Amino acid sequence: MLDDDELQVLQTELAYDPAVGQCLWGFVLPGVPVAKARPRMTRSGHTFTPARTVNAEQELCFRLNAAGVLRSGPETGTVALALRFYLPGHGGGDLDNYVKLILDGFNRAGVWADDAQVTSLRAELRVDAENPRTLIVLAEHSSGVLRGPVGEKTCEGCSATFPARPSSKQRFCSRSCAGAARRAA
16 A cells, blocks of 8 residues: 555544544654664763664654645644554564654654644554555644643744743743843843
């Protein structure tokens, strides 16, 4: 089956949930899926993320950007996420670790403000020795749960708008803007 057909199948599967709204985009991440590795600790007590995990998250960011997925800015409401991981063999990591790498990579790439905005998640592992890859579909989701920024506020320093909850006490769009306002006062 062609990847475009499989993306359509994932979109259709998501559509069975009445809370799922418009599909925002579908994407194929080529290559062997990478499971998120747990942080490691040096003998001196410092923690670090293994290079393979960091590289996989950076590759995901690069591919999303190259595909134009990030042009519209971060998603501001709740979303449904469907993931299908095609592994080259029957071994591999736990499904939740593959999912976590995608969620963290999306945080890093700016797909959304926080992965807490994912209120519906569908994920599965499959085997395709000839063509390992990850299929990703993101759609709007109306769960009734408030997650992530749900509105916009105007920065008191530079007058730019930024995503924020209406109840948020945040007054500035960034730390640098808040610092500039403090210095000016």
